[in-house]
Amino acid sequence: MTDVIASEWLKLRTLRSTFALLAAAAAVLVPAALVSALMVADWDASPPETRAVFASADPGVLVLPFAQFCLAALGALAITGEHATGMIRTSAVAVPDRRSLFLAKAAVTAATALAAGQFIALATFTAGALITGDRPAPIAAATTLPDALLQGLLLTTAALVGLGLGALVRATAGTFTALAALIFVLPALASFLPWDVSPYLLPNLTELAALPALAAMAAYTTAALAAGLLTTLRRDI
Amino acid sequence: MIEVNELTKRYGSTLAVDRLSFQVRPGRVTGFLGPNGSGKSTTLRAVVGLDAPTSGEALVNGRPYASSPHPMREVGALLDAGAVHGGRRASDHLRCLARSNGIGTSRVGAVLERTGLAGVAGRRIKGFSLGMRQRLGVAAALLGDPGILIFDEPVNGLDPDGVRWIRDLVRELAAEGRTVLMSSHLIAELALTADHVVVIGRGRLIADEPVSALAERFGSLEAAYLHLTGTEVEYR
Numbered sequence: 001m002t003d004v005i006a007s008e009w010l011k012l013r014t015l016r017s018t019f020a021l022l023a024a025a026a027a028v029l030v031p032a033a034l035v036s037a038l039m040v041a042d043w044d045a046s047p048p049e050t051r052a053v054f055a056s057a058d059p060g061v062l063v064l065p066f067a068q069f070c071l072a073a074l075g076a077l078a079i080t081g082e083h084a085t086g087m088i089r090t091s092a093v094a095v096p097d098r099r100s101l102f103l104a105k106a107a108v109t110a111a112t113a114l115a116a117g118q119f120i121a122l123a124t125f126t127a128g129a130l131i132t133g134d135r136p137a138p139i140a141a142a143t144t145l146p147d148a149l150l151q152g153l154l155l156t157t158a159a160l161v162g163l164g165l166g167a168l169v170r171a172t173a174g175t176f177t178a179l180a181a182l183i184f185v186l187p188a189l190a191s192f193l194p195w196d197v198s199p200y201l202l203p204n205l206t207e208l209a210a211l212p213a214l215a216a217m218a219a220y221t222t223a224a225l226a227a228g229l230l231t232t233l234r235r236d237i
Numbered sequence: 238m239i240e241v242n243e244l245t246k247r248y249g250s251t252l253a254v255d256r257l258s259f260q261v262r263p264g265r266v267t268g269f270l271g272p273n274g275s276g277k278s279t280t281l282r283a284v285v286g287l288d289a290p291t292s293g294e295a296l297v298n299g300r301p302y303a304s305s306p307h308p309m310r311e312v313g314a315l316l317d318a319g320a321v322h323g324g325r326r327a328s329d330h331l332r333c334l335a336r337s338n339g340i341g342t343s344r345v346g347a348v349l350e351r352t353g354l355a356g357v358a359g360r361r362i363k364g365f366s367l368g369m370r371q372r373l374g375v376a377a378a379l380l381g382d383p384g385i386l387i388f389d390e391p392v393n394g395l396d397p398d399g400v401r402w403i404r405d406l407v408r409e410l411a412a413e414g415r416t417v418l419m420s421s422h423l424i425a426e427l428a429l430t431a432d433h434v435v436v437i438g439r440g441r442l443i444a445d446e447p448v449s450a451l452a453e454r455f456g457s458l459e460a461a462y463l464h465l466t467g468t469e470v471e472y473r
Contacts (some may be wrong), residue, residue, distance in 0.1 A: 003336060
């Protein structure tokens, strides 16, 4: 199993798309920080009654959904990239135990997305804190350090959901469409529902308290990976 | 040694391989012949565990391919030269495969040399011609220095130089005592390369004989093939 994990780690590192997606996920912090800085400048120039109705200058509002999509795409490509090119057949001949093959991909995706996710979440949190300085709410984000760590974990969850969905769908375009729907479209549609499911949707999980949030992330990850693993074991390649 | 015993593979209502049995012995090149759709590729996929047989079995060194912890060290297979990720550099592609089977990195350089790809090792595979991809597939098959080699249509897309190279390579591998199974539609090429042939049609065994015996009986390997498979070419 260590050989297979090492091989998958090498596979991830030897593709340009990996670095492009990680760079894109991190780079969105630049425009997000700019928006925050402009908001803070506006706040400073506003009278108290206007200040009271300001939204918070939290760069995470922009960074997190975008980074979720990038990391989900990273997870998805680990498997759909192989199906699209036919590499999956070469991989399956090299590693006939498809359970090991899939779980090694999951392990490598999880480790990469954990490091990248925490880095992005903490960088976003730090940038937000530096930009708003000692200004009070509402311009200062209510985000705390534990919130930021939770957001980092949500990015890891997104990557594993991407991998599971990728293994289920197999086509890159189809998987990306499903992920975009999950991250960008569903939260908007949820407001039309009679019940408030919004905090239970993947991109909103950090709105829950820490423990329910962790449980929900574990549930999303388990469901997606189980679906991906079953498809990998059952369907011909 | 490859053993196919009563192998049957059914896809829905299509019977791709029908109680097929044959053995591939070491030390010689065995050609694998049959019309399009006769079940050659399905048989080879079953041998390397890509397809699970409906019934019967395919064994390498006496056990199923998938039961080996490091299958690439026992069997090297080139089934489809296109089954590679074009975004990866050739040497990285081989490193990934070697790593998955605990094969040392020194083998990557060795097989790149042996297949004439050392000069393009750092190039991304998407820029490779079909011939270069075939060579890369052969390189991957040789990575684990396996005793059994399976090549499905290895001369497709190769220039005359490459065809000659494959011929010499497979003969060399067999002379080293390895088991070599090679399919091809180019009968004239197989007549030059193979010592023995297994001919199948509609998923069933038609012939399993030395090339010399067939050529003697029918005049040439091509005449033998056309005679034996004449009634078998019908798409279902």
